[in-house]
Amino acid sequence: MAWLDPTARAIVNGLQGExxxxxxxxxxxxxxxxxxxxxxxxxxxxxxxSGALSxxxxxxxxxxxxxxxxxxxxxxxxxxxxxxxxxxxxHPEIAHNYERTHMLNMWFVISADDPxxxxxxxxxxxxxxxxxxxxxxxxxxxFVGFRVEV
Amino acid sequence: xxxxxxxxxxAATQGGLPLVPKPYRAVAAQLGLDEADVLARLQSLLxxxxxxxxxxxxxxxxxxxxxxxxxxxxxxxxxxxxxGAKVGALxxxxxxxxxxxxxxxxxxxxxxxxxxxTRDEVRTKxxxxxxxxxxxxxxxxxxxxxxxxxxxxxxIAA
Numbered sequence: 001m002a003w004l005d006p007t008a009r010a011i012v013n014g015l016q017g018e019x020x021x022x023x024x025x026x027x028x029x030x031x032x033x034x035x036x037x038x039x040x041x042x043x044x045x046x047x048x049x050s051g052a053l054s055x056x057x058x059x060x061x062x063x064x065x066x067x068x069x070x071x072x073x074x075x076x077x078x079x080x081x082x083x084x085x086x087x088x089x090x091h092p093e094i095a096h097n098y099e100r101t102h103m104l105n106m107w108f109v110i111s112a113d114d115p116x117x118x119x120x121x122x123x124x125x126x127x128x129x130x131x132x133x134x135x136x137x138x139x140x141x142x143f144v145g146f147r148v149e150v
Numbered sequence: 151x152x153x154x155x156x157x158x159x160x161a162a163t164q165g166g167l168p169l170v171p172k173p174y175r176a177v178a179a180q181l182g183l184d185e186a187d188v189l190a191r192l193q194s195l196l197x198x199x200x201x202x203x204x205x206x207x208x209x210x211x212x213x214x215x216x217x218x219x220x221x222x223x224x225x226x227x228x229x230x231x232x233x234g235a236k237v238g239a240l241x242x243x244x245x246x247x248x249x250x251x252x253x254x255x256x257x258x259x260x261x262x263x264x265x266x267x268t269r270d271e272v273r274t275k276x277x278x279x280x281x282x283x284x285x286x287x288x289x290x291x292x293x294x295x296x297x298x299x300x301x302x303x304x305x306i307a308a
Binding site: 011015018025026027045050052053065066073075089095096097099100101102103107134137142150 | 151152156160163164165166167169170171172173174175189192195196199201202203204205207208210212214218234235237238243245248250252255261265291294295296297300302
């Protein structure tokens with residue numbers, strides 16, 4: 001893990017939400033963290049530049065903005081794993097795809113502006129690979145207060 | 151519902167805010183809006199849940215949280231709401247969802263994602279979840295990710 005200086009640590013731990021909706025938000029948030037406006041902007045720039053932050057800004061909720069998102073899993077024979085991964089990943093609607101330790105060994109997220117695309121993508125992958133895709137749409141989301149501590 | 155201007159605001163900010171002293175004014179200028187209009191829209195989108203939060207979006211892997219365990223639980227349907235609320239409240243759970251079972255292959259209906267620096271750290275946290283759930287649990291497993299096959303950000307057309 002990249003070593004984080006105290007400024008970077010303060011930003012990561014202290015600014016995972018509640019970034020102010022004000023005209024000078026870096027100044028206002030910096031005051032809470034004991035940083036000047038310039039120090040905070042530089043610190044965020046360093047963290048996004050090094051990849052420690054994916055980005056800095058709004059975290060949009062895909063379903064709430066009208067798109068569709070669905071987790072899906074497949075049991076892929078080991079000998080076909082790379083071929084199937086390439087076929088699945090070729091769909092632009094696949095946002096994430098992970099190999100996992102289970103008989104269901106390929107887990108991916110399908111994301112589409114039009115929720116009707118989800119079922120189409122699943123049907124396309126089943127047709128292209130001959131392997132069943134198990135759709136696991138969330139039926140309920142529980143509140144999570146998680147914050148990374150570094 | 152979101153209007154066309156909201157969607158342009160999403161497209162303009164989904165890669166992050168401009169890192170300048172007046173980021174909302176910069177976004178407003180890009181979209182031909184007033185800063186006050188951008189602020190009011192973002193506030194409304196937060197209140198409606200279209201924006202989960204605004205701030206630093208950490209890259210767990212880059213920060214050293216390289217072990218990623220998807221813990222999955224078989225919980226009686228009439229208990230899952232209560233159990234899910236308790237599990238989601240744990241400070242190391244990053245996502246917590248109810249999802250459909252796929253019997254007989256997949257008996258689990260509650261998913262709780264746990265990030266840690268090592269697999270042992272994740273296993274210890276999963277054991278804490280098991281203690282918290284107690285007898286409401288009929289079985290669980292934890293699936294570690296062994297490889298990232300693809301990872302792209304959320305992309306929304308304007």
